[in-house]
Structure formats: C-alpha cells, structure tokens
Amino acid sequence: MGGNTEVVVIGGGYAGVMAANRLTQRDDVTVTVINPRPSFVPRLRLHQLVGGSHPAVVRYEEVLAERVRLVVDTVARIDAPARVVTLESGTTVRYDHLIYAVGSTVARPAVPGVAEHAHQVAELEAAERLRTAVAALPAGVPVTVVGGGPVGIETAAELAEGGRPVTLVCGGVLGPYLHPRARRSAARRFAALGVTVLDGPGTRVTEVTADTVRLADGRTVTGGLAVWTAGFGVPGLAARSGLTTDATGRLLTDETLTSVDDERIVAAGDSSAPSDLPFRMSAYVAGCLGAHAADTVLARIAGARPAPVDMAFNAMCLSFGRRSAIFQIAHKDDRAMAIYVSGRAGAKLKEIACTLSVKHLTEEAHKPGAHSWPKDGKHRPQRLRERAVRTADAPEQVA
Structure with a gap:
C-alpha cells in the first residue's frame, strides 16, 4: 500500500493503548485513538479507588506514544463499507484500518431493583x-457486595479492610477460577476480615431494594448499600x-482477530x-x-x-485488601493449578502485576514492537479442533 495509512483505534484501555503504541513501528x-475519557483508567485499580488507596487514573502522556493522536469522544457508529466512524459530537473520522477495542x-x-438501587464498580465514574x-454511610452501616468473581472479591475485601461490615453474596461459587485449595484460603482471609460469605446455588439474587438483597433460597440480606x-x-x-x-455482543473474528465481515477491522481485548x-x-x-x-x-x-493468535497463561491474582492476596498459578491453557501464593507474598506479586500492566504500555510507547508474551501453540488449536468435531457430529435440526 503506497502513501500514508490511517489506523483508528476505538478504545483507550489496555488493549487499545498497546495496539496504538505498537502500530508506530512504521x-x-x-x-488515532478515540476514547471517551481524557485519562487512562487502569481498571485493575478501581476497587482501590473505592477504598481510597489509589486514584485509578494515569495521564495518557505517560502511556501513549507521542505520535499517537488522542480524540476524546465516543464513537456512535462504524460505517465499514465507507471506512468511516461517526462520533457522538457529529465529527467523522476516516480510516484505512480499524482496531475495535471498546472493552467491557x-x-x-x-x-428487579438492580438498576435503581445497586452501585457498580466496572467503570471509573461508577x-x-x-x-x-x-x-x-454512617459508621457500622453494612455493605452487600453481589458477585463472587474478581471484582466482587476485591471490592468486598477493600471495604472490609477499611472497617466496613461486608456481606459477599456469590450467586454460586466463591472465586470460580481458583483451585479449591486457593478457594479455601480465600474463605479464611475473608473470615479474618470479618466478611460474611454467602455462596452456593441458593445465593442467586432475585431482587434488590433500597435496603435489602433477596436470594433465591428465600433469605434476605439487610444492608445500607448494595454493590x-x-x-x-x-x-x-x-x-x-x-x-x-x-451472543454477548463481542465482535466476532477469526484467529488473527480479524472481523468475519471486513478484513480492515481487527478486534482486541474484552x-x-x-x-x-x-x-x-x-x-x-x-494487552497481549x-x-x-x-x-x-x-x-x-x-x-x-x-x-493466528497464540497465548499461554501463567497466573491470575486477587487482592484481599492491601496486605494480602492470592496469586493463583495456572496451566498454559488457563486452568488453575493446585499451586498458589497467598498472604503478604501474594500481595507483593499482585502489586507487581498491577504495576507491570501499565509499565508494559509505557515500554511499548518508547520502543514499539518490544512487548512479548508466552506462547502455547497447543491447547487453543486443540480446543478449536474438538469443537469442530462436536459441531460436525451434532444432529441436524429438522424444521
């Protein structure tokens, strides 16, 4: 392709910033990065923002390469045939290639009641x-956190360490990714923090009111605030x-991350x-x-x-306040091992992981093409083959 090539990146999170920086090799x-906020949000820190130990914002000047142009706006629509994006401000931006990294x-x-009565943590403003x-909240008024995944666990622990009475409603298993040994460690840490953990199939939430969370098994959790x-x-x-x-709304791509509709659109991240x-x-x-x-x-x-994309997994980490964490070691195919690091050592590893998530972006900004990650080359192709076999063997639906 002759002349200059215009690449638009929609989204300025971990995936979008990494992609934008790496593109400056040429x-x-x-x-051009289009993002609704003027600052980078390290989402790994949002629970710390709630607890008051981190602002959870970083200036784009620190993570974005100098050659990358930042447009603070929101994309309203992509016109793939015309290769144009329309922004909510009414401005249009044309592209030769597009990277779709809008996040989650x-x-x-x-x-019932979640939209009216429950707070959220997934975005900076929330x-x-x-x-x-x-x-x-007055001192001693409890908080109910719904969700036994990473965000729920970390938010509940942060609030409890700050002195709040907290109930964590899992809606199923506590920390479903964790190995059972690590899960038991998580339960012990919550007990030490004074967090009441409600897990199991009966803990699915059926309604949230101004001061209660009602569960499928008939129990009612009373609290001053629901998250x-x-x-x-x-x-x-x-x-x-x-x-x-x-089915969830994520852009469907092939294994090179290229949209199944248009080879000039590539997706990354959540x-x-x-x-x-x-x-x-x-x-x-x-980032990968x-x-x-x-x-x-x-x-x-x-x-x-x-x-095709190739990635191996090493670990997954969860903080339990500022003084403890679980660093769960994983197989290359992202299955949790029986090996984990907990306590203060786990907290140190968790902090290193959070710091590196931003450092990798700054390194790529200064030396595009430098970022590398562990490869696997085995498990994902095997999963794709197994799924193809299952699909081929599935009986045809008769109308």
Whole structure:
C-alpha cells in the first residue's frame, strides 16, 4: 500500500493503548485513538479507588506514544463499507484500518431493583460514585457486595479492610477460577476480615431494594448499600454498526482477530470473540490481544499473511485488601493449578502485576514492537479442533 495509512483505534484501555503504541513501528502509519475519557483508567485499580488507596487514573502522556493522536469522544457508529466512524459530537473520522477495542462494562441484569438501587464498580465514574456513597454511610452501616468473581472479591475485601461490615453474596461459587485449595484460603482471609460469605446455588439474587438483597433460597440480606459486580456486558457499537457479534455482543473474528465481515477491522481485548471462543477477560489478556491486533494490521499493510493468535497463561491474582492476596498459578491453557501464593507474598506479586500492566504500555510507547508474551501453540488449536468435531457430529435440526 503506497502513501500514508490511517489506523483508528476505538478504545483507550489496555488493549487499545498497546495496539496504538505498537502500530508506530512504521513511520508511514498515522494512529488515532478515540476514547471517551481524557485519562487512562487502569481498571485493575478501581476497587482501590473505592477504598481510597489509589486514584485509578494515569495521564495518557505517560502511556501513549507521542505520535499517537488522542480524540476524546465516543464513537456512535462504524460505517465499514465507507471506512468511516461517526462520533457522538457529529465529527467523522476516516480510516484505512480499524482496531475495535471498546472493552467491557458491567452486565445489565433483569433482576428487579438492580438498576435503581445497586452501585457498580466496572467503570471509573461508577467507582467514584460508589466511593462517595460509602463515605456518606454512617459508621457500622453494612455493605452487600453481589458477585463472587474478581471484582466482587476485591471490592468486598477493600471495604472490609477499611472497617466496613461486608456481606459477599456469590450467586454460586466463591472465586470460580481458583483451585479449591486457593478457594479455601480465600474463605479464611475473608473470615479474618470479618466478611460474611454467602455462596452456593441458593445465593442467586432475585431482587434488590433500597435496603435489602433477596436470594433465591428465600433469605434476605439487610444492608445500607448494595454493590453489583456480577457478570459483564460490552458496548453495543459493533451490533449497532451491522457487524457480526457473538451472543454477548463481542465482535466476532477469526484467529488473527480479524472481523468475519471486513478484513480492515481487527478486534482486541474484552470486546473481541476470536472464533466465537473468547479468552478470559483480564488486563494481561487485553494487552497481549492489543499487541497481536496491531501485528495483524501491520502484516496487512506490509502485504503479508497475519498469524493466528497464540497465548499461554501463567497466573491470575486477587487482592484481599492491601496486605494480602492470592496469586493463583495456572496451566498454559488457563486452568488453575493446585499451586498458589497467598498472604503478604501474594500481595507483593499482585502489586507487581498491577504495576507491570501499565509499565508494559509505557515500554511499548518508547520502543514499539518490544512487548512479548508466552506462547502455547497447543491447547487453543486443540480446543478449536474438538469443537469442530462436536459441531460436525451434532444432529441436524429438522424444521
């Protein structure tokens, strides 16, 4: 391709920033990041914002390469045939290639009362509102956190360490990713913090009111404030723009992260669904997918064939306040091992992981193409083959 190539990156999170920085390897590529906020939000820190130990914002000047242009706005629609994005301000931006990295947000459940009465943590503004609401609660007034995944666990622990009475309603298993040994360690840590943990199938929430959370087994949890962290959702931009998505709304791609509709659109991070078999959502995965998305675009600009995505997993970590964490060691295919590091040592590893999630972006900004990650090359292709066999063996539906 002759002349200058315009690449637009929608989303300025871990995936979008990594992709934008990596694209600056070529002098003939102009990169524009479109993001609704003027600052980078390290989402790994949002529970700390609620607890008051971290602001959870970083200036884009610290993480974004100098050559990357930042547009603070929200994309309203992608016109793939015309290669144009329309912003909510009414401005249009054309592109030669597009990286779709809009991230994820909290789920919008159909549970009565959640929208009216429950706070959230998944986005900066929601975390700021929650921090204000918690600060306004009289001393001793309890908080109920719904969701036994990473966000729920970390938020509950942060509030409890700050002196709040907390009940964590899991809606199922506490820390479903964790190995059972690590899960027992998590339960012990919560007991030490004074957190009441309600788990099991009967703890699915059926209604949230102004001062109660009602469970499927008939129990009612009384509290002064409810926090909803269960599930996730993605922005509806892809579907709204007529692009193919998975059932959740993530952009459907092939294994090179290229949209099944248009080879000039590549997806990365939480909003991507390669082969309808998305990776686990995390900052680590988002950064790696962002780098791979950039590599796919750079390959196409060079007239080369993009490579399929390849990633190995090492660990997953959860903080339990500022003094303890669980660093769960994982197999390459993202299954938890029986090995984990807990306590203060785990907290140190967790802090290193949070710091590195931003440091990797700054390193890529100063030396594009530098970021690398462990590869696997075995388990994902095997999963794809097994799924293809199951699909081929499935009986045809008769109308």
